[in-house]
Every structure is written in C-alpha cells, then in structure tokens.
Amino acid sequence: MGGHQATITSATLFIILLLSASILIIPRKYLLLPFAVAACWAPADQHLLLFQTFHFRALHILILVAAARLWLYGEIVPIRWNRFDALVLAWVVVGTIIFFLQWLNLASLIFKSGRLLEWLGLYWIFRQTVRSWADLRFAYVVLAVCALAMLPFVALERVTGENPFLVLGRVRTSLREGNVRCAATFPHSIIMGLFWATLVPLFVSFARQQPKHRVL
Numbered sequence: 661m662g663g664h665q666a667t668i669t670s671a672t673l674f675i676i677l678l679l680s681a682s683i684l685i686i687p688r689k690y691l692l693l694p695f696a697v698a699a700c701w702a703p704a705d706q707h708l709l710l711f712q713t714f715h716f717r718a719l720h721i722l723i724l725v726a727a728a729r730l731w732l733y734g735e736i737v738p739i740r741w742n743r744f745d746a747l748v749l750a751w752v753v754v755g756t757i758i759f760f761l762q763w764l765n766l767a768s769l770i771f772k773s774g775r776l777l778e779w780l781g782l783y784w785i786f787r788q789t790v791r792s793w794a795d796l797r798f799a800y801v802v803l804a805v806c807a808l809a810m811l812p813f814v815a816l817e818r819v820t821g822e823n824p825f826l827v828l829g830r831v832r833t834s835l836r837e838g839n840v841r842c843a844a845t846f847p848h849s850i851i852m853g854l855f856w857a858t859l860v861p862l863f864v865s866f867a868r869q870q871p872k873h874r875v876l
Contacts (some may be wrong), residue, residue: 667706667707667708668706668707668708668829669703669706669828671827671828672702672703672706672718672829675701675702675718675828676698676702676718676721676722679698679702679718679722680722682694683722683725683726683729684725684729688730688733688735688789689789689795689798690798691726691729691788691789692786692790692798694722694726695719695722695726695782695785696799696802696803698719698722699719699803699806699855700803700806700810700845701806701845702718702828702845703718703825703828703829703845703847704717704719704845704846704847704851705717705847708721714770714774715774719778719782720774720777720781723777723782723785724777726785727781727784727785736788737791739784739787739788748783752776752779752780756772759771759772760772786799797866800862803859804859804863807855807859810844810845813844814842814844814852817833817842817844818840818842821840823842824844825844825845828845834849
C-alpha cells in the first residue's frame, strides 16, 4: 500500500493465485511454505491498485488469505504474550507514529497501514504456525530451499546482465560503474543483498547443529 510500484503482471498474478489456493488446501503446519515461495519468486514491487489509493502487493494478499483460512477453519490458537511480542509491537507502533509525524498527510498514513499489515500480519501468522522447534526448523528448510533455488538465476543475471525474471515484469538489470547489480525478483539489488545477509547467519547456525539435530 503506497509507494511508487509497478502494476501487477498477469504472470505474477497467476503465481499469487496459485499460492493463495495452496494456503487454503495445505495442512496448517505447512502454512509458511507459500510465504517462503513468494518471498523468493514473486516480485515484491508489483501491486494490485484498488480505488486508486490502496496498493496490495503479493505479501498483503497472502496474509489476508492465510488469516481468513485460520479463521474459517477454526485453527486460530491462543498466543501466550511474551517480551519479544511486546518489543515487536513497540517497534511497529513507534515507527508508525514517527513516520506519520514526519509527513502529517493521508498518503503517509495509507503507506504505513500497508506496512502494519505486512509486519503485524506476517508476525501473527508466524506465531500461529511456529509452535515448536520442529516448526522453526521446517520454516528454515523451506526458506533455504527456495532461496538456494534462486542462485542459478542470479548467476545467469550476473553473467548475461539480463534479469531472467523479466517474464514476470521485472525491470532490467542495473549497472553501476560498469558492474552488474543483480536484483532477481527484489525491488532493488540492495534489498536482495539484505535478504541474503539476513539468511546466511541462519543457515550457518542451523548447519552447525549437532548431526542428529541438523536440518540439511
């Protein structure tokens, strides 16, 4: 919601519809699987524009579908409030207030409403789904497989200078001082770098577990 983004393409919309359908039919314990696939394979800067104001990206749509599934199927479980929950809520609320006070207009409020849906919605689904260490390991495996499957496409983009995800409506690969800046399905090469910088420590920590507890 908000921001200057590309209108969603038919190919991306097809992916979102498939992932939405999978959310409704897969077992509850696998609910994070479509989100991991979307994080790696659905362009994050495309949106559905409603009322010429609200920008619904892939993540927004999947969050709403997952929340509806949990409610309709009676799968919502009580969440025991802890300090980390309080920290997340404080971070989101304070950040939203500060951002709005900086601009003091309707556009900033709409933009932050979209961010609130992303942050709190995805966090709530994560808390609903991850109930044990085994659930956390499953989420790690899914994200690891989806992320590693991107590597050949990123390598191809690096070598050819052309983004293989053009078929999904992605922009062409950018250059800086003669160097290719790969972005894959991400809005910018920096965002893709941050994505991997976040995942690598998780991969290393899980890989260093004792053999009987290893996931991969």
